[in-house]
Amino acid sequence: MQLYLEKLKEGGLKLTPRRQAIIEFFVDGKSHLTPEEVWKKLKKRFDRCGLPSVYRNLESLVKCGILTKIQQFDRKKHYGLCSAVHGDYHHHHITCIECGKVDEIKDCAIGDAKKIKGYKVVSHFIQVNGICADCSRG
Amino acid sequence: MQLYLEKLKEGGLKLTPRRQAIIEFFVDGKSHLTPEEVWKKLKKRFDRCGLPSVYRNLESLVKCGILTKIQQFDRKKHYGLCSAVHGDYHHHHITCIECGKVDEIKDCAIGDAKKIKGYKVVSHFIQVNGICADCSRG
DNA sequence: CCTCAAATAGAAACTATTTCTGTTTATTAT
């Protein structure tokens, strides 16, 4: 948690009880969560808490590098703990479609390619969906 | 257009005026479009036309292989002409963030990898955003 | 032509997200 505190401070963000709880959800759960899922968990701990705050907090936590957005094919936003918090490196994610666990893919084919097919590459996105070893055994 | 007719028939879909127009938008425009953008163009040609039909048609055209979904980071759906219509092969897309043009990336790092990091790979998604040669020139 | 499944418009519902306003809270400086 110390590490996250530093990241927050770096980003000029306060450590609030809600924020701390949100970070814990991701650290403990080891899976990605939607804003609504975070909200449901949060409501168990706090009498009053608003969904807009959850949205704001998740975005803040992405900005300061604690969380990462995970693009899925539904219309919801998904967030996961970005282990690049342990040192910043370029990576993408693989997600288990059964249990929602998120792992990292460290080698990326696009990598730091400056040009592809005559295009100046600005950004890229890779998402792999699969079934993790645990769920395969199950 | 003959090619598209065949694809439609294969998929058990009728050739309707609206469908034909939609295909033309993509063939002529050479860029990806959102349902709303398609709708706006369609309304210029047809007095009466409904947005739900546009959504339905775009999905139908994906199913029969004429269009492909292009995932962007906004909340809208994006569709583009899938040139794999000229023969089915695995590919992804690169999009120009200036003009919206879509090109194909034929070699894919994930390709037919069956396993990554212990995960049984089910699906994957790659999207590259850049600035095309034309737009780079200014 | 006739038939019938497929396609359609338009209205209404829905869902996820964002904006707004006034209040509360955590940090920092006294």
Add this chain to the structure above:
DNA sequence: ATAATAAACAGAAATAGTTTCTATTTGAGG
């Protein structure tokens, strides 16, 4: 400790994109 200040917050309302529903129309095949 206490005060000042900027950030975080709840709750209500608004928005945007998409989907569902129902009754009507249309195109393809016989």
